[in-house]
Amino acid sequence: MPVIAATTLASFLRDRRVRLDPATFGLSGRRRTPGLRREEVAQRANISPTWYTWLEQGRGGAPSADVLNRIARAMLMTEAEREHMFMLGLGRPPEAKYTTIDGISPRLQRFIDRLDTCPAIVKTATWEVVAWNRAATVVLSDYGRLPPGQRNMLRFLFTSPDVRAKQHDWETIARFSVAAFRADAARAGAVSQVQHLVEELSEVSAEFRRIWSENQISVPGEGAKRLLHPVLGAIDLEYSAFAVDGRVDLNLMVYTPVDPEVAKQIRKLAGDE
Structure with a gap:
């Protein structure tokens, strides 16, 4: 029976990145691999490309909450995805931030x-x-x-x-x-x-x-x-x-x-x- 590895922050980031459509971010041209490049995510998140690469490789230790929030914005993550990323990276959900609600669906x-x-x-x-x-x-x-x-x-x-x-x-x-x-x-x-x-x-x-x-x-x-x-x-x-x-x-x-x-x-x- 095959063993299914637990999801890690590194694998989550890689999977999330390759699922992104470059056209959504105004990027064009032929690409050999799907999704955004690592340096493109790093640029959008305003972090070092080397540091982001290490995160996808499971190196460099735990990132800060600020870095995770930057990556979440860079990848246009939903709130559920951001919370999951925090749990993987820091073992806790992100700090609650209240937003005004005017109605329901x-x-x-x-x-x-x-x-x-x-x-x-x-x-x-x-x-x-x-x-x-x-x-x-x-x-x-x-x-x-x-x-x-x-x-x-x-x-x-x-x-x-x-x-x-x-x-x-x-x-x-x-x-x-x-x-x-x-x-x-x-x-x-x-x-x-x-x-x-x-x-x-x-x-x-x-x-x-x-x-x-x-x-x-x-x-x-x-x-x-x-x-x-x-x-x-x-x-x-x-x-x-x-x-x-x-x-x-x-x-x-x-x-x-x-x-x-x-x-x-x-x-x-x-x-x-």
Whole structure:
């Protein structure tokens, strides 16, 4: 039985380089071998051709994170490819760098729209809601009536009387939410991006200021909560959280009614919208 060697940084770089189309980089002319030449990758990455050659030969020791990031840009790697390269070269993923997200793909929107009895939202690492379905509109909040930038779940929890009134145990929910928010922001490299929101909520809510100062961390995956809905009454929901396309900065939350009768009522309310 043949032995399949584990992928190394050297073999990954070689394989990735020969798969690149020179025309993509404005390079023309006949070539004896496919892909870019080593010196072309080195030039694009602004590193020594000798050093890059050594990397493909498995020589020279571990590269720095800066060098790997330059190579990733030079080869137009996807985020998944860059992360894999870091794991091979340094034994760890690259440092998280948060980017602003304004929306989701039509494919994902169609998926959550099909969940007609289950409120579903997609939120960023800074807890901005960027997508929702009709069930979420009637059970959670009508996000569509708010302008972009004003759909933050943590701000709702501490500043909206309507959202607060829906919580069966507001204090527990608030403490859990702050701990999860802190973890989400840190994991996605968005600590600096949430600073303004933290300062804002600290100014307007003594309760937020108190809970935030406790420095608690929580990473939710699934659980249960009870809402006091103005039309449906007290309803029990189970929730599950999913990373979208493997990204730590985009999260799908799906709330499933425990009672089938409540599910029917949600479908009816959402259909009457």
